[in-house]
Amino acid sequence: MQHSSSDVVESSSLRKGAWTKFEDELLKDCIQRYGVGKWHLVPQRAGLKRCRKSCRMRWLNYLNPNIKRGEFSEDEVDLMVKLHNLLGNRWSLIAGRLPGRTSNDVKNYWNTYMRSKKEKNKMKEKIETMKPHEVIKPQPRTFSKPMLELNKFIASNDHSCSKVNMNEELGATSSGTCNWWKTLLFDDNEDHNNHLCEMDFWDDQELNSRINSFDFLESQTWSDFLAQI
DNA sequence: AACGAGTGCAACCGCAGGGCG
DNA sequence: CCGCCCTGCGGTTGCACTCGT
DSSP: OOOOHHHHHHHTTOOOSSOOHHHHHHHHHHHHHHOSOOGGGHHHHHTOOSOHHHHHHHIIIIIOTTOOOSOOOHHHHHHHHHHHHHHSSOHHHHHHTSTTOOHHHHHHHHHHHHHHHHHHHHHHHHHHHTOTTOOOOOOOOSOOHHHHHHHHHHHHTOOOOOHHHHHHHHHHHTTTOOOGGGGGGSSOOSOHHHHHHHHTTOOHHHHHHHHHTTGGGTTOOHHHHHHHO
């Protein structure tokens, strides 16, 4: 993909780095006067020596009055984790379901969150490797069954399975048989195979609490949810 | 007080995709 | 259909700040 000619022109003699208060004021004034959009016109209209991308980013991630500041609440983190399990690194989509949060916020938070989580896992791993009698099980290198089931689900275009259906399915197979949706109950998607092994140790209470954490799907079907996305 | 490591987040960069002539 | 332009997204970087030694 070639860069547009405007990008090349913009890159010369333009300011970079941190925004000053004065620049912020100019940008705010411009947005208030002309509204959001037409970013290629914003630097000229505002009298800013910044590229259009920089202006857009500054507005969307910082100056926009709808942005919520401060730490993420437990609910927000919870929802973020679930959405990430469903959508992957689609930060803008995830941010779209977290009112007042920007994709940059979500992405930054997630990277921090994942970093601390990985370190925790490393520590856990270290402790586990200290066991003198450990037996190392070979890990399957192919797709796990749940992922294959998910593919079938997507291919079949039957997205009508609601939380109720999931619970019914759980009731039928809670004894350890893998169901594709179970992988969505994890807090990350780092390694499904490891999770599947981990799942075998869940008791019914743990499994039910994971299922019930899907309350945000209570009133909608999967097709509703996917359609919204 | 000084310094280095760690952390959080603003900002940049490259690219993909859609609209339009 | 093709090429150009614009917009927006996601990965990455860099810097300021905090904290521990």
